[in-house]
Amino acid sequence: MTGPDLPSLRETVARHGLDARKSLGQHFLLDPAVCARIAALAGALDGRHVIEVGPGPGGLTRALLASAAAEVVAVELDRRAVAALAELAAAHPGRLRVVEGDALKVDPGALVPAPRKIVANLPYNVATPLLVGWLRGAAALEGMTLMFQQEVAERICAAPGAEAYGRLSVLAQWRCRCDMLLRLPPGAFSPPPKVWSAVVGLTPHAEDPGSVLFAAMERTTAAAFGQRRKMLRGALKSLGDAEGLLAAAGIDGTRRAETLTVAEFDTLARVVMKVGGR
Structure with a gap:
């Protein structure tokens, strides 16, 4: 079965009983044009090993396979989706590998060789812990193009002093350049979530702080x-x-956290690391 012979995404969802499950944070992207746009936002994929998390019926997966990526590795927890993705893998021999399992327990560096990119419409219920885990190992990644609830995306990209500025803003911007790339209304998904969603591009900074300093920054x-x-x-x-x-x-002790820049947090975290503050 080759690309043109594949059933439509909606046919795939119906055949495999892939009703989106709230417990898994699932909201599927079934519009090929939207999926293609997100894949394009990931930038050059030529020769890259692309990791996709929570592919569901494979809408974004199909768009990634249409690129020049060396391979796509889809990490999926839902067995119904794994069965649907097997058809897609058969249509793209040697280019799609499906890994059944919990993405929170998967090390991207061990999953595929470099250069690596992560491109995903993340399950809402685990999006933040997934991102923090990837930030810890960002040195092994060339970039990430990730879909979040818009509220989470705004927190990632928020500037000091903004209402959304917080811990996630600092961790993300400390390790990566963060760009808001695309906003999508609820109607772009099946079923429609109650909120808008947004795609964020994260490009790791050249300097790797290392695990000890990262832990100090987290604390x-x-x-x-x-x-x-x-x-x-x-x-x-x-x-x-x-x-x-x-x-x-x-740093003046009368200031509050939301007023500190990422650079000031870096200075403070290095002091915490040096004195072993806990």
Whole structure:
């Protein structure tokens, strides 16, 4: 069965009983034009090994296979979707590999060789933990093009002082250049979610902070934004000598977390790492 002989996405959904499940955070993209647009937003895929998470019936997968990607590896937890994707793999021998499993437990670096990109319409219920995990290992990735709920996308891209600016903003922008690429209304999905969605492009920065500093940044941002209304000298007490940490970083303890730039958080996290603050 070759590309033109494949059933339509809606036929695939019907044949495999692929009703979207809320428990899996599923909202399928069935419009080939929208899928093609998202694949194009991922940039050059020539020779790249592309990881897709939560492909569902394979709408975006088909668009990725239409590119010049060396291979597409689809990680899917839903067995019904795995069966549907098997048909697609048969139509593209050697270019699509389907991995049944939980993406939260999959290491992209071990899954495919470099150069690697992740392109996915992420399941809503695990999108944030997936992103944080990939940020930890961002040095192994060339880039990510990811669909989130618009609210989450805005948090990722928010600037200091903005209402949406928070821990996820700092972690994402510290490790990557973050660009809002596309917004999609509920009607673009089946079934339509209650909110708009958005695609974010994340390009890892050249400098890799390493696992120890990343862990320090996670602790620092968790403490700082865990009690947003508190001044930093109060919010950071769980890390140890808050006043001493802030003084060493050259940051006024009366400021609040949302006023700090990503660069200031970097300075603070390096101090936390150095003194072993917890």
